Amino acid sequence: MAIFKRPGKARRATLLPIAVGTITVGAAFLAFAPTASYAQSNNPSSLSNYGYTGSYIYGSNGHGNGNGSITNVNLDPSTIPFGKSLFVENCASCHGNYAQGSSRAPNLQGLGAATIDFWVSTGRMPLADPTTQAVQKPPRFSRSETLAIDAYVTSLASGGPAIPNVNLQMANEANGSELFATNCAACHTITGAGDALASGVYAPSLLSASPTQIAEAIRSGPGNMPRFGPNTLTDQQVANIAKYVTYLQKPVDQGGIALGHVGPVTEGFVGILIGLGLLMLAGLWIGGKAK
Amino acid sequence: MIVTQATDWFDERLGIAKFTRKSLNKIFPDHWSFMLGEIAMYSFVILLFTGVFLTLFFVPSSKDVVYNGAYAPLRGTKVSEAFASTLNISFSVRAGLVMRQMHHWAANVFIAAIVVHVCRIFFTGAFRKPREINWLVGTGLLVLAIVNGFLGYSLPDDLISGTGIRIAFSIVLSVPVVGSYLAFLLFGGNFPGDSIIPRFYSLHILIIPALIVGLLTAHLAIMWHQKHTQFKGKGKTDRNVVGVAMWPAYAFQAGGFFFVTAAVIAILGGLVQINPIWLYGQYVPYRVSYAVQPDWYMGWLDGALRLMPSWEVQAFGHMIPNVFFPSVLLPGITFTLLGAWPFIEKKITKDNSEHNLLDNPRDVPWRTSVGVGLLTFYVVLFFASSTDVLANSFSLSLNFVLWAFRILLFVVPPIAAYIAYKLAKEASDVPGIGKRKRALIISRSEEGAFSTSESAPRSIAHEEIIEELPEEVKYHSVLDGTEEYVMPTAAAAVSTVINNVSVDVDLGPLPSGGSGVYQIPRSPRGSAPNGRSDEQDHQGDLDE
Numbered sequence: 001m002a003i004f005k006r007p008g009k010a011r012r013a014t015l016l017p018i019a020v021g022t023i024t025v026g027a028a029f030l031a032f033a034p035t036a037s038y039a040q041s042n043n044p045s046s047l048s049n050y051g052y053t054g055s056y057i058y059g060s061n062g063h064g065n066g067n068g069s070i071t072n073v074n075l076d077p078s079t080i081p082f083g084k085s086l087f088v089e090n091c092a093s094c095h096g097n098y099a100q101g102s103s104r105a106p107n108l109q110g111l112g113a114a115t116i117d118f119w120v121s122t123g124r125m126p127l128a129d130p131t132t133q134a135v136q137k138p139p140r141f142s143r144s145e146t147l148a149i150d151a152y153v154t155s156l157a158s159g160g161p162a163i164p165n166v167n168l169q170m171a172n173e174a175n176g177s178e179l180f181a182t183n184c185a186a187c188h189t190i191t192g193a194g195d196a197l198a199s200g201v202y203a204p205s206l207l208s209a210s211p212t213q214i215a216e217a218i219r220s221g222p223g224n225m226p227r228f229g230p231n232t233l234t235d236q237q238v239a240n241i242a243k244y245v246t247y248l249q250k251p252v253d254q255g256g257i258a259l260g261h262v263g264p265v266t267e268g269f270v271g272i273l274i275g276l277g278l279l280m281l282a283g284l285w286i287g288g289k290a291k
Numbered sequence: 292m293i294v295t296q297a298t299d300w301f302d303e304r305l306g307i308a309k310f311t312r313k314s315l316n317k318i319f320p321d322h323w324s325f326m327l328g329e330i331a332m333y334s335f336v337i338l339l340f341t342g343v344f345l346t347l348f349f350v351p352s353s354k355d356v357v358y359n360g361a362y363a364p365l366r367g368t369k370v371s372e373a374f375a376s377t378l379n380i381s382f383s384v385r386a387g388l389v390m391r392q393m394h395h396w397a398a399n400v401f402i403a404a405i406v407v408h409v410c411r412i413f414f415t416g417a418f419r420k421p422r423e424i425n426w427l428v429g430t431g432l433l434v435l436a437i438v439n440g441f442l443g444y445s446l447p448d449d450l451i452s453g454t455g456i457r458i459a460f461s462i463v464l465s466v467p468v469v470g471s472y473l474a475f476l477l478f479g480g481n482f483p484g485d486s487i488i489p490r491f492y493s494l495h496i497l498i499i500p501a502l503i504v505g506l507l508t509a510h511l512a513i514m515w516h517q518k519h520t521q522f523k524g525k526g527k528t529d530r531n532v533v534g535v536a537m538w539p540a541y542a543f544q545a546g547g548f549f550f551v552t553a554a555v556i557a558i559l560g561g562l563v564q565i566n567p568i569w570l571y572g573q574y575v576p577y578r579v580s581y582a583v584q585p586d587w588y589m590g591w592l593d594g595a596l597r598l599m600p601s602w603e604v605q606a607f608g609h610m611i612p613n614v615f616f617p618s619v620l621l622p623g624i625t626f627t628l629l630g631a632w633p634f635i636e637k638k639i640t641k642d643n644s645e646h647n648l649l650d651n652p653r654d655v656p657w658r659t660s661v662g663v664g665l666l667t668f669y670v671v672l673f674f675a676s677s678t679d680v681l682a683n684s685f686s687l688s689l690n691f692v693l694w695a696f697r698i699l700l701f702v703v704p705p706i707a708a709y710i711a712y713k714l715a716k717e718a719s720d721v722p723g724i725g726k727r728k729r730a731l732i733i734s735r736s737e738e739g740a741f742s743t744s745e746s747a748p749r750s751i752a753h754e755e756i757i758e759e760l761p762e763e764v765k766y767h768s769v770l771d772g773t774e775e776y777v778m779p780t781a782a783a784a785v786s787t788v789i790n791n792v793s794v795d796v797d798l799g800p801l802p803s804g805g806s807g808v809y810q811i812p813r814s815p816r817g818s819a820p821n822g823r824s825d826e827q828d829h830q831g832d833l834d835e
Binding site: 016018019020022023025026027173174175177178181182185186187188189190191193194195196197198199200202203244247248251252253254255256257258259261262263264265267268269270271272274275276278279280282283284285286287288289 | 321322323324325326327329330362363364365366367368381382388392396399400403404407450451543544546547548550551552553554555556557558559561562563564565566567569570571572575577578579580581582583584585586587590676677679680682683687688689690691692
């Protein structure tokens, strides 16, 4: 007895081995699917030092810290003349020779080294178009040039946060994740991917920010971002957030291709276009066509 | 031999031979678009399998625990048992994550397949008499699938899904008069609450799947009983079904397709990350993440919420909450309209005859155009649920994107409907449309003259010959139909001895035993012959 009478139809019998082969691959993956393994693992015993060391009173003599999780970068006074020449060349046309501000740009005196360093080191300053939100671009100055500009502007007036140097070894990721969810995710999204806010303003992606830039942004509140002073977040907490954001830049994507960490939008497209799309093509292959 | 004995044993007790014989001979029209519903059904089977696996490890509880599992960045934080157990499934249970991701992908594919299946039914007019009941059952299945998808998405108690529950709670609250009672009844008190996750759990894994299984069984049984629709074509009429037989051809086709579905979902589940709840963290009411979207099948509702202007509507001296219109009224109208469509169309066309031959979408331009218009409306709403992602990706102002969608929502559907109407009209006027085109052969003679001729039609060897199923014959056993049969003219029989009296039972046709194309007649339903009186036996357009 011939199950497949017609040679044209016998082709369909080949479907089964192919399907069985594919499912075997799937099953093999399933059987060998990796279990827990982490790039970033904290020693659990260190969880006890949550480091809520007493909050630091802001602005008295400089920028000390609780337990060394954040240390201040000392600016070299000898670089001030070099910084001044850079400032006059690149910044003074809007901010004025002494950073006193103009009708086009704000006064920078007394804003602190962290503020100046953040804007210059993220490439947002110098600004091409002052009418829109400053966009992040490759920084124009090297690290030493940036520090020289910081030194010059800081020398004009005292006050403001210093440039923080974050010691990630002493920071706690888990506490950072909770603080991040509470304080940052409402704009930057929970994965740090950033998103559009109202009227053309956006919360930038955090995925290329350095720990120092993260701490500077928290302390200085650039643009629309609120400023979180030491009475709101301690140095230790800032370091914890910086550590968690650093983790988010290379998170555990245990499940495979991450799809940009923007959640169900991309997942839906993959499910419909690739998942259902492949199945419809398979259906087209198996089923009959118009005759 | 053992098989024969076993089947005989069952047949003597249950009389299954006749049904089995009939089932093995069931004719399935062979067209790829008939596979769409199968994708949905097979995804549902995968949902059941992976879901059972997940229930072994998931703890449906809002009780606080300190997480101390394998995922380092959350160790030492306070999470709910539901969240902690989902983390454990993802990181500590062998194959747990791939199962979780397959379950989620299967849900996305399941509902997508249902939607495409509904489109197929709609645009080909397969819902017309006598299939209105099955259309209603199918509408119910779509609603249940969406609801169950949302419930399952909410179970891990992560930041994103918790925001979703918060929105759902507000939506229920917005129902005029009974809103607060209804919300407290469904959620067991105010939001947030300890009973939400356990309730969602029993709904998600027990009550709604049971309803889906019940309705799906009814859906299939009705389809089985009424027999498939079929596209117009050679030898196909309103009174027969032409296609391949269940055994062996279709069984292999469908079985293979199940494996393909399982494979695609396993590949997605194994390679593409979905819902990484460890990055989202535990839901806490005072925390919120920007850019929160629901899964795609809720996207149109989310989009409607985003696009709704902040109007405050007063009625009977009370304000009707703004949320009510996009999130209660819109889905209410949507699913009522969807379920009622066969009856609405009947009102318009006044057509009460039975239809087993499908329309080509171009044959009924007005229905196609209405369908395209409505579908476009929901597609625009669906895209509106990603206003923030679109604004961010294309560096546009969020407000601009929002207003663009508000305008597009009312501008695009009529345009799409108009284009669909024009295209359908145009297409149905083209002579020979839908027929296989023959190649034009340009030849040059020795003198240099060119001439064109059509290529020969496909060789007859590939033409499918439609055979009648063999008429019945003496029955020996279900699987062993080759033995002792004679071709009788009258319907034949099994001789079963009951109380020493020999009773003949009509068993219907023999197993086809082949993978050719067969036809079987349809029996008209009902006693009123008015549907059949006007010789509906028109042959398909393509028939010649």
